[in-house]
Amino acid sequence: MKYNAPEAKIREVLDACADCGSCRDFMETCLVFPELYRLYDKEQETGSAITSRELRQLTDLCNFCALCPCHDIRAKIIQAKTEFINRDGLPLNIRFLENPDQLGRICGIFPRVLNRIFQTPLTAQPLKKIMGIHEKRNIPVIPEKDFPSQVKKQGLFAVKKGKHKKAALFAGCTGRYFFPDVPKAAIDVLEYNNIEVYYPKQKCCGMPAMLEGDQQTALSDAEFNIDYLFQAVEAGYDIICSCPTCGYMLKKVLKEGAYYSDQYQKWVQADETHIKLPLFSAANSKTDSKTDSQENQFQMLSKSIYKNLLKDNGIFSALDPLKRISVADHTFDLGEYLLNLYNKNEMNMDFGHLPIQGAYYPPCHMREQNMGRPYQELMNKIPEIKIKPVESTFYCCGIAGIMGFKKDFYQASLDMGTPLMEKIKEINPEKLITDCLSCRIQFQHMLCYEVVHPIEIIKESYNRFSCMKNS
Incomplete structure (x- = not known):
């Protein structure tokens, strides 16, 4: 056929x-x-x-x-x-759902009204039907103020000069508009460690639109973010992601194929017969064990053999490949960034006692970044805390971002997440801890445990120490 x-x-x-x-x-x-x-x-x-x-x-x-x-x-x-x-x-309802940044902004205009509508079955059902959301899918409570509104007066919107440690926070749509306490905790922890925080202009990372096949929207969002994040990198900032999906997008997906581009090959002065590729990439290995000489090592591949195989022809190939590489190589997951500080003896270790029995689930897009379990290592340093990791390559919560909201994927998302939920029930934790806020939505939908981000645990430990010190 x-x-x-x-x-x-x-x-x-x-x-x-x-x-x-x-x-x-x-x-x-x-x-x-x-x-x-x-x-x-x-x-x-x-x-x-x-x-x-x-x-x-x-x-x-x-x-x-x-x-x-x-x-x-x-x-x-x-x-x-x-x-x-x-x-x-693309159906109109999917075009609406695939843009959580726009959706969050709209929800933030009338949070009380929309909360009342979504939390009342009689009014929620027709609206969910129009939006293409499954009737049984719970909608997170919309906060009174989103994250950008809450930090508007903190002076985070301007680039600062100086050679001290500086971090540009990429908060993610779910954190910005539905769980603002998470990016707020990220800022508090970074500032507690004497890191100057900048909040650059940002849109959705582009993953939801890409996942729905909407290349135009994904490309537009990515271009907007790359331009502003590249400016931050040029000003001396590291890019810090509190959302693992955003980190995966910035570090891995946007950069795919960029090393094969003509611009990069010209930049590294490859000759006419070879494709020149780096052996080490900052986005692939953030360990401090690499030397400057390692970072400048390359492998040479014959162009006659590989030129038709190694191409920069993906969804984001229209974007400047050198900017994509620069942004990727300066992007860190928040836990990864903090663990790097710890490994260099630069992290504030004033942790207060937290007698908590928790289960920690490392989400899929964090695992793909090949950075270990930084939050797990950090939380284990908090006095009295007991963390049981929920580890398996095959565990996935199943929500898949906006896909788990769609009426034709809802049941599949529950089926996919069931093995993980059963494992968590076996542990029966006081608190369920995960980096991914989409996972939090799924856990809150399928389980009855309090769900928190690990940065909130770290912030709480810092607060406990401060209270004990001042008492």
Whole structure:
């Protein structure tokens, strides 16, 4: 059967994966591969070609959790979804949901009214139906003031001169508009460690739009962020992400392919016969063990062999590759940044006693950044705290950002998250701790535990020490 462009792209994925067993361990967590194998087996057994509709539905199952080991496979799935959207269009309700920055701004205008509407089933159901949200999905309580409004008078909106440690906070949409206590805690902890904080202009990181196949919106958001974040880097700031998805986007996704670009190859003075690639990248390894000589080491690949394979041709290739690399190489997860301070004996260790029994879940997009478990290491240094990690490569909460709100993905999101929820119930913690605020929404929906961000735990410990010192 001859397929059109989007169907052909996802068919490439199906054919590549059908005879490969690398992802069979992810069958309970990933929705794509069980369906992929089912479609392939059905085709082999019956001789009936997989339909265009089935291929389209297959792309909709990917939530870009980044757990699968083949980067090109998930990239091709997103490319196929993008081509489907370019051809068939994007429903208006999805266009609304995929922009949490815009959604948060709107919710912030009338928080009390919208809270009353969403918390009352009689009024919530018709509005959810219009928005394409599943009727059973709980909506987080909208705060009276969002994060930008709360910090407006703190002098965080201007770049400061000087050579002292400076951090530009990228707070993430969910933190900015639904859980402002998290980015506020991030600022408090950074300032407690004598880090000057700057809050640059920022939009959504672009992950939700990219995940829905809306390349135009994802590219527009990314370009806006890259421009302002690059200015911050040029002014001497490190970029700090309190949201692991935003960090994954800035450090990994936006940079993909940038080293293959003509601009980068010219910048590193590659010759006409080779592609010159760095052996070490600051965004891939933030350890302080690298030397300057290591950072300047390159591998040389023959252009005649690799020029058609190694290209900067992804969704974000239209953006300046040197800016993408610079931003990525200066972006840190907040926990990662604090642990680096600790490892250099530069972190304030005035932790007060916190007699808490907690369970810590490291989210998918944090694991993909290859930085270990920085928050877990830091929290273990707090006196009296007992943290039980919920560790497994295969655990995922299932919400997949906005996908878990959609009426056609809601049940799948619960099914995907059930193994993780059962494990947490076994631990039965006093507090459930996770870096990801989308995971928090899912945990609050499926479980009955108090859910907090690890930076809130660290802030509380600092506060306990201050109270004890002043008493």
